[in-house]
Amino acid sequence: MIGTLWDLLADGTLLIHIKASLLRALLGFVLAAVIGIPLGFFLGGWFKLFERIVTPVLRLLAEVNPFSLFPVFILIFGIGEISKVSMIFWVCLWPILLNTITGVQHVDGLLVKSARSMGVRAVDMFFKVVLPAASPGIFHGLKTSCNTAFFMLIAAEMIGASSGLGWLVFNAQNNYQIPKLFATTVTISVLGLSLNYLFTELEKRIINWKENAPEY
Template sequence: MADKKISLGRIPAQLTKSYSVISFLILWEIGCRTNVINQNFVAAPSTIITTLIGLAEDGLIFGHILVSLERTVLGFLFAIIIGIPLGVLLGGGFKTFERIVKPVLFFLGQFNPFSLFPIFILILGIGEVSKVTMIFWVSLWPILFNTITGVREVDPLLIKSSKSMGAKRLTIFRKVVFPSSLPYIFTGIKMSSGIAFFMLIAAEMIGASRGLGWLVWNAQTNYQIPVLYAATVVISLLGLVINGLFRLLERKIVKWKDSVSF
């Protein structure tokens, strides 16, 4: 009975969080239907939903989603493969390597990715390689810098205790350093996942023939306002889903984080 009371008590709280969103959508719909909002520029929520259903029935939207996800995953994985090991090296006491590489990396990390678009296209062309490289570039820095911070924030007492028990360097890394830095690494990964996906949309507006970014650009060019808003909604939902998946993965892997919080 106690469990039922707890679960029922949570329902109003969850509904309360949705009130503002529902109210906004209702006002948006009313504004469009009463011509307070010009539907030549803003599609009504009902129109957006109808357009999404039509795109789904035709199967067009799924092809664009798959293309965008493929580009994002490739660039994102390369960023993880390079960013985490490099961050461990820079944060893990390799002083000579850190002095040589760190200033250059921090300098490169300050570049505005949008200003690098022409350079990537000039060097790599307008094909898939340039788009994946753009995703890799923007995804790398949050992962790298958060990994460095995570490794440096490991409690020195844990490392000293491991050494006093005769643990070797590799064992200390596997059992102490890496697990302790995982919350920071996941923070970097979640930041990168959002940045990577939305940066891809911008990249697909240049020299692409498929993908959600191209769909937005094509809808805008051909003045297909409902399609433009429908594609934007899909992009936002995918961003939320991707971030939610990484949050779920973090809870599964870093279980000790909640148990030691105060």
């Protein structure tokens, strides 16, 4: 297996498929973050009544098995890149959106009242009070979505793809290339762990106020 892995790295095959998978996962993840985070702030902070009404629907959609939606996405978008990115967008959106809503809702009301009593402007209130206080929940959603996006993509690439780690696994399985199958599986696991570690370190650096906050 190690020899096969080295051969795939040496001839550049593995890097090509890693690049294809990461680009698809990144595009779906970024689209979900761009839509999910602002929508989470609106629902959790400004439209609380509307949020109480739609949250059960959102949680129901989040519980839908994404694998059962494969035929729907393929029927709508075909078997090209759009359907794969749409699948990633779907599975990433719900953790980001729901965790952002939860993070905004758990912002300490005393912080907001104190900022208002000091005459803090609405823009400063958002960037200096609400956003930092809600950031742990947001990062939890981003980290969950990142892991989900990558492993979901592997399944999506097994349908109608010609590149990517999922296709590489599927191709090796169909051709009974067991060493290549195990080498690709190990690569997927290492990438998944690396992405999780990356987000954990990023969270520590950005939300360092949690570690430095005094305890009473």
